[in-house]
Amino acid sequence: xxxxxxxxxxxxxxxxxxxxxxxxxxxxxxxxxxxxxxxxxxxxxxxxxxxxxxxxxxxxxxxxxxxxxxxxxxxxxxxxxxxxxxxxxxxxxxxxxxxxxxxxxxxxxxxxx
Amino acid sequence: xxxxxxxxxxxxxxxxxxxxxxxxxxxxxxxxxxxxxxxxxxxxxxxxxxxxxxxxxxxxxxxxxxxxxxxxxxxxxxxxxxxxxxxxxxxxxxxxxxxxxxxxxxxxxxx
Numbered sequence: 001x002x003x004x005x006x007x008x009x010x011x012x013x014x015x016x017x018x019x020x021x022x023x024x025x026x027x028x029x030x031x032x033x034x035x036x037x038x039x040x041x042x043x044x045x046x047x048x049x050x051x052x053x054x055x056x057x058x059x060x061x062x063x064x065x066x067x068x069x070x071x072x073x074x075x076x077x078x079x080x081x082x083x084x085x086x087x088x089x090x091x092x093x094x095x096x097x098x099x100x101x102x103x104x105x106x107x108x109x110x111x112x113x
Numbered sequence: 114x115x116x117x118x119x120x121x122x123x124x125x126x127x128x129x130x131x132x133x134x135x136x137x138x139x140x141x142x143x144x145x146x147x148x149x150x151x152x153x154x155x156x157x158x159x160x161x162x163x164x165x166x167x168x169x170x171x172x173x174x175x176x177x178x179x180x181x182x183x184x185x186x187x188x189x190x191x192x193x194x195x196x197x198x199x200x201x202x203x204x205x206x207x208x209x210x211x212x213x214x215x216x217x218x219x220x221x222x223x224x
Contacts, residue, residue, distance in 0.1 A: 033211065035214075040219075041216070042198075042200070042214065042215065042217045043156070043200065043214045043216075043217070045211065045213075045214070048211040050209050050211075053209065056210075091155055091156075097208050097209075100208075101146065101158045102156075103158075104155035104156050105155060106154075106155055107155055
């Protein structure tokens with residue numbers, strides 16, 4: 001069946017511009033995570049959606065970052081006024097429940113010039 | 114809170130055995146995951162341990178000791194394709210809470 005999809009796969013933007021990244025989770029998965037991964041580094045948790053509960057935003061690095069999710073469907077991660085340090089791969093993952101095995105999307109590689 | 118420690122890098126030889134350790138200090142615990150991540154790719158699930166002991170899955174085995182807050186991933190008959198990062202992740206006691214990843218161990222396989 002279809003896995004987690006993310007778009008775009010690559011995004012190059014100029015410093016100061018806003019970008020929007022999209023994640024389509026596996027159908028029926030109630031939980032959705034966003035992570036950031038800089039080159040050669042580990043996963044950095046950004047935000048977590050679980051069903052209708054308030055999202056866990058404790059990993060968002062600044063108020064330039066925000067994310068939305070409508071019900072149990074698509075999620076968008078928005079980065080405003082991008083900075084060069086935002087350059088990274090942004091990974092999305094979904095699970096059936098809050099703590100089960102995560103299925104990762106292929107990621108969006110963001111480059112801020 | 115949660116704190117997960119793994120070695121940053123390890124090197125092993127093709128055909129050999131390697132053990133990657135993970136220790137955790139958590140306020141609660143409900144299972145431990147291991148993921149594999151090849152360079153430039155997304156992580157993929159390897160194993161999930163809830164009870165103490167060793168679980169074997171082909172060339173890969175995962176061990177858990179809840180009392181010691183310790184797990185390891187054992188890779189046998191190493192192949193060049195096993196060169197990757199290996200991520201340890203802890204599942205909290207509340208299923209609705211997010212799982213926590215360690216920073217990963219980069220494993221280099223030498224011919």
